[in-house]
Amino acid sequence: MTDGMVTRLTHTAVAGLTKADASAFESEMALVALGGYGxxxxxxxxxxxxxxxxRPGARRGAEELCNRLVRDLWDAGLVLGSSLRTLVECVTLARRDLSVHTALLEGRHILGSxxxxxxxxxxxxxxxxGRRADRFVEVMLLERAAEQARFGSSAHLLEPNLKLSKGGLRELHLIRWIAHVRYGVAGFDRLEQERLLSAxxxxxxxxxxxxxxxxxxxxxxxxxRAQDVLTLHEQVRLAAAFGFRDRPGLLAVEQFMxxxxxxxxxxxEVAERFVRRCRGSSLWRRLGRFLTQRRVNGQYVVTGGALAPVPEARPAVLSNLERLVSLFSLANQMGLEVDDSLWEQIRNAVSLLDGQDATAARRVFLAMLATPGHLDSTVRRLASLGVLEKLIPEFAHARGLIQFNQYHKYTVDEHTLLCVAHAEAFQDDPGPLGHAYRGIHHKEILHLALILHDLGKGFEDDHSALGYDIALRTADRFGLEAHLRDILVFLVRHHLLMAHLAFRRDTSDEQLLARFARSLDDVESRRARRALCPDHGKTDR
Structure with a gap:
């Protein structure tokens, strides 16, 4: 529709030029759509x-056409961004300004030469x-990082910018631009056809x-008018427009969000994987990675700070949940990331693991939770690849789940992962909380409780009561001993207790404090409670 309007008004404007300028339009001038229009x-x-x-020789006619057409398009109600340039000016500006460069990458011919x-x-x-593509990609990623810093560096913002926040439409643009300069391909259909994107x-x-x-x-x-921020008010309206309806425990707006x-x-996640595959690597860097490779336990190889199974062991690892979790456990122990070349294979393999006995994998995962240091990145990666919900099925419900109020800033899954990160940070805390955390003998129970504590949200009943049932089921699945099961269930069922007393009751009441102390009937529970509670504000506000 816009092309049709632009074409008709351009023909009208060209007809109003002098005969010489009008005849020069087809050979000396061109009308090019840029950016989103392009x-x-x-x-x-x-x-x-x-x-x-x-062309430089057609400047007078180009200026006259530009003035006429810009006026007519504004009169027609279009919000116009216009420029008048020669080829040399385009190249000069593209060298200096990334936004101009990316706009020109997507230039689309409309009329003229x-x-x-x-x-x-x-x-x-x-x-x-050639190698200049590497520099372009790096500059583009720096610009995108700066843009996310301004408009939101999380895909779970309370009021996201649909275009510019992390996880917004700009991720699609980033993929297109990188694909264009790296492979000469822009459309997503072509990327799939060329096997640059999986189906x-x-x-x-x-x-x-x-x-x-x-x-x-x-x-x-x-x-x-142009409006890209998804405000709380608009979330409610759009939920109804998209056909969502309230159901027990979950508002329509919460389902929509x-x-x-x-x-x-x-x-x-797709943008991250695509960027990692496309980033350039010099011959010397590749050679350095090869020369510094080292084998671990005969089954794994460390290359450039990333861990992967040796090629002959990959099929066995990807087809077995215990071996897959063991890979991440070893990466956590060594302070490494699992090699990103495996991420897509893992994601695809996870769907084929349904029905596989997870008992041994849960034992490995529980042992990993006892070892802080790199749990934050490891558990987050397990969650993003869909592995975590194979071990704790209730986690699937929490993905992207939000509580629609001003108090909760993050989705339930993001809040959960942040809780693990903040708890793990106490390992190096010199204060009393760090002392309490380091004194916990079974840190795996605390970390497991943090993963479970809000998984009862999004249902009609009280989430702490539902969390109690989830904790019991999880304790059975993980084969916890009775006293560890009791600590896990207590932490999940009463995770709001300390915050409730601190903010809603009179903490100068000695009897209140005595009753609270008696409710924590062992040292391990008290230490775990102290580590569990303080992150409440940091991970929600």
Whole structure:
């Protein structure tokens, strides 16, 4: 529709030029769509970015055409972003300004000299050929990191920017730009055809794009202007517009936002995997990685700070839950990441592990939880790859689940993972909390309680009471001894007790404190409670 309007008004504007300037339009000038308009991804009130490209000898006619067309397009109601440039000016600006460079990468010919547009494309692509592509990708990633710092560096924000926050539409743009300079391919269909994206990742991108664009378009229509921030008020309205309805324990808006967070997390993860595969690596760096390889236990290899099974052992690891968890346990023990080349294979393999006995894998996981140091990154990776819910099935319900109020800043799964991170940080805390944490003999029970403590949310009944049942089932699945089961169940059932007393009761009441102390009937429970409670504010507010 926008192309049709631009085309009609351009023909009208060209007809108003002098005969010489009008005849020069087809050979000396070109109208080029840039940015979102160039990639055919306009929301209702997005800027329509147009560039008037011309040869130096056609400057007078280009200026006249630009003035006429900009006036007519504004009169027609378009929010216009326009520029008037020669080929040399385009290349000069692209060298200096990344936003100009990425906009020109997606330039699309509309009218005029197709040769001129083609020459522009050739010159812009020449800027990132060969090793120059590596530099371009690194600069682009730095710019994206700075953008996320301004608009939100988490895919679980309370009021996300649908375009610029982490997990927003910009992740799609990032994939397109990198694919363009690295492989000369931009469309997601082509990326899948060229095996640069797996079918699963391509499907996730398509579903996320459809959902987020629909929400963004609705925001624009409702506001009557460009509006990309998904406010709490708009979340309620959009939940109804998308057909969500309240159900016991879960509001319509919470269901809507859970769907959104799952899509934004998928965007974040696919973009992260794609970027890791595409980042350049020099010959010397690859040689250095090869020369510093070392084998561990005969079954694993450490390369460049990452752990992976040796090639001949990969099929066995990917097809067995215990071996898969053992890989992450060893990585945690050694302070390493599991090699990112395995992530996609693990994600695909996890769906094939349904029905496999998880008893041995749970023993390995529990032993890993007893060893702080790198639990934060390890447990987070297990969660993102879908492995954690094979060990604790109730975790699947918590993915992307939000409590719709001003108190909870994070989704339940993100809050849970942050709790583990904050607890683990007490290992190096010189204060009394660090002392209490280091004195816990069974840290695995504390960390397991942190993973479980909010998994009862999103249901009709009290989440602490439901957490009690979840903790009992988990204790049975993990084969915990009776006294460890009792500590786990107590911590989950009463995880709000200390916060409730601290903020809602008179802590100068000695009888109150005595009753509270008696409820913690052993030293291990008291230490665990002290480590469990203080992170409540840090992980929610």
């Amino acid at each position: 990639r055919a991804e306009l929301s209702p009130f997005s800027d329509v970015d147009l560039m008037f490209l011309y 197709s040769w001129l547009t083609g020459e522009l494309r050739e010159r812009i692509e020449r800027l990132t050929r 699963e990742d391509a499907a996730m991108l398509a579903e996320a794009r459809e959902f987020i664009l629909r929400a963004r378009n609705d925001l624009h229509f409702k506001a009557g 859970q769907r959104f967070y799952r899509h934004s997390s998928a965007l974040e």
